Structures are given as structure tokens and as C-alpha cells.
Amino acid sequence: MSKGKGFWARLEDVPREVLYAILLIVFIIPMLNPIGFPVPISDAAKKWYATIDALPAGSAIMIDFGYSGGGEPELGPMAAAVYHHIFRKGGLKPITMSTSIDGTLLWDKVIAEVNPEKYGRKYGVDYIHIGYIAGTETAMAAVGKDLRATTNTDYHGASLDQFPIMQGIKDASSFKLLICYTTGGDQSEGWVRQWNTPYKTPYLCSVIAMMVPTMLPYQKAGQIVSLLAGAQAGEMELIVGVPARGIKSADVITLTHVLVFAFVVLGNIAYYGRKASERARGG
Amino acid sequence: MLVAGRIFALGMLIALWVFIIGAMEMAKKKLPTFRKLSGLDALPEMVGRAAEMNRPIHYTTGLGELTGTVAPQLVAGLTVLGYVSELAAKYGVKVIYSVYQAQVMPIATELMREAYIRAGKGDAFDAEGQIRYLSGEQFAYATAVQGIAERERPAANIMIGPFYAESMMFSETFFRIGAIQLAGTARGYQIPFFAVVCDYLLIAEEIYAAGAYLSKDPVQCGSIQGQDIGKVIGWILMLVGVLATAAGSPIIINLLKT
Amino acid sequence: MFVAALLVMVDYFLKIPGTGPAVVDLQNWGIILSAFALGFGAVNLFYLHTRHISRRTPGQWPFSIWILVMIVVTAIIGVATGATGPQYSWWYNSTYFALSATVYSSLGFYMTTGCYRALRARNVEAALLLVVGAIALLRNAPAIAVGVPIIIPMEAWLSAVPTTSAQRGIMIGAALGAIALGVRTMIGRETGFLGRLTEAERRGGT
Numbered sequence: 001m002s003k004g005k006g007f008w009a010r011l012e013d014v015p016r017e018v019l020y021a022i023l024l025i026v027f028i029i030p031m032l033n034p035i036g037f038p039v040p041i042s043d044a045a046k047k048w049y050a051t052i053d054a055l056p057a058g059s060a061i062m063i064d065f066g067y068s069g070g071g072e073p074e075l076g077p078m079a080a081a082v083y084h085h086i087f088r089k090g091g092l093k094p095i096t097m098s099t100s101i102d103g104t105l106l107w108d109k110v111i112a113e114v115n116p117e118k119y120g121r122k123y124g125v126d127y128i129h130i131g132y133i134a135g136t137e138t139a140m141a142a143v144g145k146d147l148r149a150t151t152n153t154d155y156h157g158a159s160l161d162q163f164p165i166m167q168g169i170k171d172a173s174s175f176k177l178l179i180c181y182t183t184g185g186d187q188s189e190g191w192v193r194q195w196n197t198p199y200k201t202p203y204l205c206s207v208i209a210m211m212v213p214t215m216l217p218y219q220k221a222g223q224i225v226s227l228l229a230g231a232q233a234g235e236m237e238l239i240v241g242v243p244a245r246g247i248k249s250a251d252v253i254t255l256t257h258v259l260v261f262a263f264v265v266l267g268n269i270a271y272y273g274r275k276a277s278e279r280a281r282g283g
Numbered sequence: 284m285l286v287a288g289r290i291f292a293l294g295m296l297i298a299l300w301v302f303i304i305g306a307m308e309m310a311k312k313k314l315p316t317f318r319k320l321s322g323l324d325a326l327p328e329m330v331g332r333a334a335e336m337n338r339p340i341h342y343t344t345g346l347g348e349l350t351g352t353v354a355p356q357l358v359a360g361l362t363v364l365g366y367v368s369e370l371a372a373k374y375g376v377k378v379i380y381s382v383y384q385a386q387v388m389p390i391a392t393e394l395m396r397e398a399y400i401r402a403g404k405g406d407a408f409d410a411e412g413q414i415r416y417l418s419g420e421q422f423a424y425a426t427a428v429q430g431i432a433e434r435e436r437p438a439a440n441i442m443i444g445p446f447y448a449e450s451m452m453f454s455e456t457f458f459r460i461g462a463i464q465l466a467g468t469a470r471g472y473q474i475p476f477f478a479v480v481c482d483y484l485l486i487a488e489e490i491y492a493a494g495a496y497l498s499k500d501p502v503q504c505g506s507i508q509g510q511d512i513g514k515v516i517g518w519i520l521m522l523v524g525v526l527a528t529a530a531g532s533p534i535i536i537n538l539l540k541t
Numbered sequence: 542m543f544v545a546a547l548l549v550m551v552d553y554f555l556k557i558p559g560t561g562p563a564v565v566d567l568q569n570w571g572i573i574l575s576a577f578a579l580g581f582g583a584v585n586l587f588y589l590h591t592r593h594i595s596r597r598t599p600g601q602w603p604f605s606i607w608i609l610v611m612i613v614v615t616a617i618i619g620v621a622t623g624a625t626g627p628q629y630s631w632w633y634n635s636t637y638f639a640l641s642a643t644v645y646s647s648l649g650f651y652m653t654t655g656c657y658r659a660l661r662a663r664n665v666e667a668a669l670l671l672v673v674g675a676i677a678l679l680r681n682a683p684a685i686a687v688g689v690p691i692i693i694p695m696e697a698w699l700s701a702v703p704t705t706s707a708q709r710g711i712m713i714g715a716a717l718g719a720i721a722l723g724v725r726t727m728i729g730r731e732t733g734f735l736g737r738l739t740e741a742e743r744r745g746g747t
Binding site: 014016019020023037038039040068069070071072073101102104105106108109133134135136138139141142145146149150155156198209212213214216217220229231234250251253254255256257258259260261263264266267268271 | 553561564565568569571572573574575576579623624625629630633634637638641642644645646649650652653654656657658660661662663671674675678679681682683684685686687688693700701704705708709712
């Protein structure tokens, strides 16, 4: 009960609805009226871009859409920016699979956003999706060992043999690069164990921001070439030159982070204020 | 015959097997001692609190699948569920177990039934009311658990197993209703969220040690000792590796890459 | 179980002719089991919710009707138009995706209240947590990183040194724990999850 509580105690126990309301306001304003805060481009984003750029023509890239619907606002823009890069560069073979059951539908969403036809890219020739494969790490191991034994159809159910992009694709050794977008550590770490460790496939990984500290050991050990949070999609969009949802979110990220910092400071001021007033009353 | 680049890993695996099985046998003669795990020591306190308040205990083993790589964490959570169920049965406290994966239901039913029988309260076990399959979808499961928290107001919330993004939702919701919380997971992503909100925390391999700690079973205690020997080898390799690398010798790095 | 696990391990470390195809089959069986688990979950949902409906469980049965209706409608749309068809995509985006993203986003609110309440400098360790958290928070705000560039190398050091070492320790410990549990399970001595906490009880004793 707030009656009888001092000012500091009431500040310390601010109802959560008040905090939520302030956060919501700070969230909505830049979404409706983008402010245009500067966005630094990190070394990791530059390395990601350079890795794809350095691939020779004809290189096959395994892309895992391993995130669920909840992660789409964060990872969708990143995936879209990377697809823009791949399609613009041309000559590469992005072959996508999903270790998440939502992956195929989320891939559809991203492809619709990217519009490969704009780059003259055709499904089955320049890009393909081989479907959702259940089992997470088991799926990764099976595909790495023998892709055709694991699945022989694309996500529409059509035979892979009819698609020019799949010619010569047998197993992990057929791929020059692995990219994973995921909200689950099982996928991000699983690819390290099942592809990078046995087959030494270079690996680019994009995860939600809270997973980055836990994935850092792999990046520091060189098992992941570049690790990006989905929240860094704005950086990727800037490098590739396709500003979209990621850049728009950057303003929101800045303001909400500053707000939470302000809340933390306020909470500590309230805590010490309450302790001081209790000491003053008691002493 | 040996695959290049995996020879050292094979050697370490064999060595770990030897240590673990050897320690299991040695533990039958002399039980190893554990350091204090305050989270597990607090279980009787949590059950007692629930008994005094006449409110249930909520238990969840997270989003694990028995066929997945996080299955060991799920198994660890089920082990503690058996202990908590027996303790709760003795005090007449209801345990509500929220199930994510349908495959776990028959295991949990058998486990809890046996726990109640061991406590001498076999008739008090109500499988339908206590073991609730909520959903196999992450956020549907998460919101269902939040619903249980708001409606049934458990006095204690125990979360041991593999947790994903819903960890913060669970911790905050149960904190809001005033439940005492014990959380344990080996998924490093979620440990910080539990650490910030929960009253007691088991970090990473502590959840695997939970079964041994609670039961004092020689086999389980011995295997924990065996894995600790593995850790000692890890430390030695790290120390020698750091010194060797600092001295300009790649011997340990090359050994690890063998 | 022991033989299957050993086969997979042997195939990873040794080149023995004949093990490769057997392991591929085992892995494909694993994929099939995982896929069946999804279907099993749906069957279980039907069973449980029809029970709620038939018993008119107070406060639950209307929602049980709703969930069954949604399952049936989604299944009909998926089967009739194909799981990759535009109608199914529209249905998915309008219902499941919107709800999933919303609930996921609610985490931001929970974290805000968690930060406000829990990040208090009550003692030295908490103060350290607070300072490190604040640095990470500000570094991840793009505009702040541009405006206060000193924060970038500070956060980089925190990530590269203490965070990575702690995470490595946790990973190694968790991996060893998983190996130990795997060993116990493979040799049939892990019975905790079967409800019998000790070997004596497993042999029928007390």
C-alpha cells in the first residue's frame, strides 16, 4: 500500500504499469516519426559483408532459417539485408533450409520483402528452399553427411533434381559458407558442432541480442567468422545500401536503451534515498 | 582409421568414460562429499512455505525434448521433480507440473506416482490435476504457465531444465505473485535472467549434480566426481596451454587440434 | 540404446566402412521421431481439451473449444491450400505470427521491470553487475556508441575477457555434466527420471 510510504519508498515501488506506459510511449514515437540517430558500423558487420563478398562465383551457401515468429522483427531485417547482398553480388547459390518449424513461412516473408526478381534471380536457379527438417542437430548432421538422403524435395515438395541450383550439391563439403539466423542456441551452437568442427565450413551467425554473450566464445575461438545480433540489421542495411526495417528500429533501440538506463539510475537513487531516510528516522 | 582432427577428442572422451565409471565404482566404498548447493538445500524450506500458506508448488522442466540435445537437462529436472514430489506429498502440498512435451507425460506420471507412494500418500496423487500438458509451442506454453501463476498463486516456483526466451516471463510473473523461486539451467543464455530475479539459482552442471546431491546415491555421486576429474584435466591443459603459448610454443594448440 | 549411441560416436571418430550408412539411417530415424513428436503433441492437445469440454471444466472449457476450432481451421487451410500456399501464409501471418511476435516482445517489458527492480547496488557484487550492465546497455544503443565512443572498447573488453571466460567455464562444465549423464544413461545407471532415485530402490529395495 502506498499510503504511509515515504516518497523514496513509493519511487522504489513504482507500479510496473507506469514503467510499461513510459516504455511504450518511447517505443512508439520514433516508430511513427523516425529521428535518424547515427548508426555506427561495427567490425563484425564489415567482416560479415567482406566474407560474402569474397566468395568466388558458383559458391554454394547453406542458410538456416532457424528462428521462430517471435524473432522475426529482429532477424527478418538481417536476413533480408543479407539476401539483398547475395542477389546483388550474383553468381552465388544460396540454398536455404529450416531447422525451425516456422522457418519456411518466415522465409517466404523475407523473400517477398527482398523481391529477387528485381535482381533477375529465379527460384530453383539462383535460390531455393529445401524445407523444414525436424531434429535440429540431428538434421544438421544428417544434411551435412548426405543432403539427398535426408531430403530430396524442396519445400513445395518438388524433386530437387529438377533445379539447376542443386546440381553437384551432395553434403557439407559442397558448401563454401554457412549462415544461420536463429532465436535458439540449439541451432547456433549445433551448426558449430555439426558443420564447422567436422567439415570446417566457415560460419556466419546472426542471433537475437541476448544470445550474443553466450555465442562469443565460439566467435573468439574462430569457429564463427562473424557474429551479429539481429538488432544490428540496421548496420547491415547501411553497408548493403538497402535501408529498411532495421534502420528504422535503430532509433527505437537507442531510445529504449537510454530509457532503461534511466530507470536503473532512478531505481538506485530511490533505493539509496529510502535507506537514507530510514537511517534519518531511525537515528 | 582414426579421423584426423578428432583424435585428441576421442582420447579425452575415453578418459572421461574411465574416470566416470571408475569414480562410480569407488563411490560405492566411500561416498564423495559435495559443496553446498543452497538452491537444493532450500527445497524443504520452499515446500514448508507452501504447506504453511496452503498453496501449491509449481514445477516446470522448461522446453526440453527427450529427443534433443537438451535432453540431459530435462532428465535432470525430472530427477528433482521426483524428490520434490515426495517431499511435497509428505507435507500434503500439491505439486503442479506444467508439461511442454507430450512425451514427458507418461514419465512424469510414473515418477510422481512413485514419489507419492514412497511418501505413503499414494491415494493423494491426482495425475490429471497435477500434471498438465499445456502446449508444445513455446509462447503458448509460456502464457499458459503465466495463467497458472495468476489463477492458482503457487507459493513456490521451481524451474529446472532447458529454458529459452520464456525464462524471464516465468521469473517475473512468479515474482509478482510473491512466490519463492528456484531456477536451474545449463543454457547459458538464460542464466543471467534467472540470476537477477530468482531467489535461488543452480548454474549449468549443478543441475546435473542435483540428483546425486539429493539422493546421495553412490552411482550418481561417483559420476559427478568423475566429471570433476575431467574439469581438473581441463584446468591443467588450460594452464599448460597458456604458459606454452606465452613461451611461443604451439604444442598444446597442436595437441588439441590432433 | 548403448549400441546406437556407441555406433554414432564410433562413426564420428573412426573411419569404419559400413558405419556411415547405418548412422545416416539412425539420424533419419531421429528426424522421423522428432517429426512424430509434433503430431503426438497435437493428438494430446485434442485429448486433453475434449476432456475439458466434456467435463465443462470451469473457466477452461470455452477456451478449449476455441483452441480446437483453431487447430481444425488451421489444419483445413493447410491441407486444402498447401502449407506454402498464400492462404496459409496469410492465416499464419494474421494469427500465429502476430501473437508470437507480441508475446516475444512482451519480454522487453518484463526486462524493464526486472532491471528497475533488481539492478540495485546493494553490495559490491551487485554494484559491479550494475556498472557492467549499464556499459553494455549504453553500448548497444547505436547513437550513444557514436556519441560516446569510449564505451565501445570498454564493452568490447568486457565481452572479450570476463564474459567470454565465464561463458567458456559454464559451457565446459555443462558439457562435462552432459557427458556424465550420457554415460550413466548409456550404461543403464541413470534412473532418476524414472522415479527411482537410488540403485537400491531400483533393485526393489527401500
